[in-house]
Amino acid sequence: MQDSANPAREEGAGLAQHFCSRALSFSRPRQVDLNLLVTFETTPVLVHVRDGRVTAAGVTSAPMPACDVALHASANAWSRFWQAVPAAGWHDIFALGKRGELSIRGNLQPLMAHLQFVKDLLACGRQARP
Amino acid sequence: MNASVEPIVGRYVSVDIAGQPCRVYFEEAGAGIPLVCLHTAGADSRQYRHMLCDTAITSRYRVIAFDLPWHGKSYPPEGWQDQEYRLTTAGYVETVMAFCHALGLERPALIGCSIGGRIVLQLAHQHSDYFRALIGVEAADHQQPWYDTSWLHRGDVHGGEVCAALVSGLVAPQSPSNYRHETLWQYMQGGPGVFRGDLYFYRADSDLRGRLDGIRTDLCPLYLLTGEYDFSCTPEDTLRTAASIPGAQVTIMRELGHFPMSENPQQFRGYVLPVLDAIARQ
Numbered sequence: 001m002q003d004s005a006n007p008a009r010e011e012g013a014g015l016a017q018h019f020c021s022r023a024l025s026f027s028r029p030r031q032v033d034l035n036l037l038v039t040f041e042t043t044p045v046l047v048h049v050r051d052g053r054v055t056a057a058g059v060t061s062a063p064m065p066a067c068d069v070a071l072h073a074s075a076n077a078w079s080r081f082w083q084a085v086p087a088a089g090w091h092d093i094f095a096l097g098k099r100g101e102l103s104i105r106g107n108l109q110p111l112m113a114h115l116q117f118v119k120d121l122l123a124c125g126r127q128a129r130p
Numbered sequence: 131m132n133a134s135v136e137p138i139v140g141r142y143v144s145v146d147i148a149g150q151p152c153r154v155y156f157e158e159a160g161a162g163i164p165l166v167c168l169h170t171a172g173a174d175s176r177q178y179r180h181m182l183c184d185t186a187i188t189s190r191y192r193v194i195a196f197d198l199p200w201h202g203k204s205y206p207p208e209g210w211q212d213q214e215y216r217l218t219t220a221g222y223v224e225t226v227m228a229f230c231h232a233l234g235l236e237r238p239a240l241i242g243c244s245i246g247g248r249i250v251l252q253l254a255h256q257h258s259d260y261f262r263a264l265i266g267v268e269a270a271d272h273q274q275p276w277y278d279t280s281w282l283h284r285g286d287v288h289g290g291e292v293c294a295a296l297v298s299g300l301v302a303p304q305s306p307s308n309y310r311h312e313t314l315w316q317y318m319q320g321g322p323g324v325f326r327g328d329l330y331f332y333r334a335d336s337d338l339r340g341r342l343d344g345i346r347t348d349l350c351p352l353y354l355l356t357g358e359y360d361f362s363c364t365p366e367d368t369l370r371t372a373a374s375i376p377g378a379q380v381t382i383m384r385e386l387g388h389f390p391m392s393e394n395p396q397q398f399r400g401y402v403l404p405v406l407d408a409i410a411r412q
Contacts, residue, residue, distance in 0.1 A: 085303050088358045092299025095361040098276045113287045115295035 011075035012041025013059075015082075015125070020045055020057045022124040027053040028117050034110045037067040038122065041075040047121070054121070069106040071122070077101040084127040093122060138182045140203075145232040147199065147207070147225050154229060155203035156196035160188025163262065163410065164238035166230060167195035168246030170268075170389060171332060172293055172325025173316040174202025177243070180395030186403060190410050191239070196229055198222075200324050215327035219336045222249045223256060230260075239409050241265040241402075244363065244388060245332050250352075251371070255342055258350035263409040265353045265402070268360050268388050270367035271338035271374070279333065282326040290318035293325045300388035302359035304397070313392045338371075347377030351412070353405045354378055357386030 019038065023045075029052060036047040037060075046065050048056040073081070073096060080090035089095050096102035104111070111118055137159045144153050157175055159182040167178040175195035182193050197204040200215050226249065230238055239262045242250045247269025254264050277296060283289050294317035301310045317325065345352065352375060356368040365382045372378040383390060383401045390398035 088302075089361055091303050091359060092361070094276055094296070094299050098274070098361055108281075109286055112281045112292050115292055116298060119295060119298065 008075045009042050011079070012039075012043045015075055015078050016040040016043040016045050016059055019125045020059065023047055023054050023057040023121060025054075026121050026124050028120065030114070030117060032114045032117050034069065034114065035067040036118065036121075037065055037070040037106075039070070039072040040078055049117075049121075052117070067106060069104065069108065069111045069118075071102060071104050073102040078125070081123075082126045084129045086126075093119060136179075136183050137188065138179065142203075143229070143232050145228050147228050148221055150207040150209075152199045152207050152225075153205060154196055154199065154232075156194055156229070156233075157182060158192060158194040159183065160191050160193050162190045162192055164230075164233075164235040165191040165193045165406075166226070166235065166238050166240040167193065168226070168240065168242030168249065169195070169198070169201070170244035170246060171328030172201075172297075172320045173313075173389075173392075174198075176202070176316060177313070177389065177392040179392075180399075181391055181402070184395075184399065186399075187406060191406065194233070194235075194238075198225060200321055200327070206321070215321075215323055217245070217328050217331035217335075219249070219252055219331060222331060223252055226253065227257065227260075237262040239263045239265070239406075241267060242269070243267040243391065244269075245328055247354075247363070248332060248336050248338070251338055251342055251345075251375075252336070254345045254347075254350060254352050254375075255338075258346045261350050262412065263351045263353070265355065265405055266368075267355045267390055268357065268363040268368075269354050269371065270356075270363045271342060271371045273363050273367045275333055276362065279326045279329050282329070283323040289322050289325075290320060293317040293320060297388065300360060300362055301393045302357060302385050302387040304385040305387065305393040309393050309395065313389045316392075342371075342375055345375050345378075347375065351409070352378045353408075354380045355383055355390070355401055355405070356380075357383045357388060357390055359385070359387040362388055 032049050032052045034049050038045045046060040138157050140157045169177045174197045178195040200206045247266035250264045250266035294314040354368050356365050372380040
């Protein structure tokens with residue numbers, strides 16, 4: 001079986017790499033410590049946040065990686081979400097969630113306690129406006 | 131030195147609501163047809179500051195925006211510390227009518243957004259003989275919940291921050307950053323449990339589906355304006371609602387979200403001015 005036969009999986013892998021490259025420079029001046037698992041189609045990225053700063057972000061191959069919160073969306077959903085000006089209904093993680101395009105699992109307390117931080121982190125892959 | 135004083139004047143009116151004296155804060159500007167403005171859940175009358183300073187409006191309208199009790203500069207009624215705040219349909223209607231009567235307003239027009247839009251529908255149902263016209267912004271008879279409101283008031287999550295973070299996605303991406311963050315700041319400043327208490331009305335006590343028959347838009351025109359980026363009260367929700375009200379006039383607004391008058395006043399102006407023109411011509 002060749003993985004390359006699945007364009008969505010390949011796109012997800014590319015989006016994951018893009019996210020990792022952007023996330024590593026993300027920080028906010030607040031006390032945030034959590035581990036996020038963000039999956040792009042089938043590619044999982046584990047993000048470590050300490051003292052409001054992303055200290056590690058990389059594709060993980062570990063089974064059941066330890067995390068506080070896990071978010072999953074298709075490559076198509078992340079691509080639309082990251083448009084410079086996303087279309088209505090694709091512009092926020094809860095908009096994606098409401099339309100069934102994004103799932104959130106795990107302990108929601110750290111997510112909700114630092115919700116704007118996580119939303120801004122997930123949006124860091126967004127294209128710059130022309 | 132560069133300074134300017136805005137024409138907005140703030141005052142308090144003491145009025146009995148549900149048998150309790152309430153000291154209600156309101157801001158006003160302009161002269162002409164009274165235009166009462168209702169803010170969204172968990173926010174306050176500052177959302178209307180741009181309309182209050184727009185001479186294209188205040189030259190013809192006396193624009194009046196008030197803070198619901200528990201919101202902004204309106205204290206909760208005495209004894210609030212021993213109760214849980216819950217807005218109800220009946221209580222909301224009573225509050226609006228008590229405020230209008232306290233100010234002696236004759237046939238005012240009224241604009242309300244979000245929960246204010248929902249109550250516009252109820253006012254159209256109950257009081258079309260009193261209002262000159264009604265404008266529901268982000269208004270629908272019902273909408274699907276998209277999060278658990280228990281997150282809005284608990285000890286291990288900052289209430290103001292989570293309220294703001296949740297609604298931040300309801301602001302359209304085109305809205306200017308300064309107005310986006312002004313809008314969110316209000317949510318960060320709300321009293322503990324107040325946003326959740328407002329949403330009791332929104333989610334549990336005001337499902338108006340099938341209950342809006344008999345609205346007389348010939349007596350009191352009803353305008354519904356909804357932003358395309360509002361995924362809480364979606365354009366589809368508003369269109370469905372309007373389809374059940376003969377004569378309701380609907381516009382879906384481009385590049386706007388759930389807080390049009392606050393998040394992008396310039397864009398909203400293009401939609402609300404024609405409505406206000408039509409009301410002034412009535």
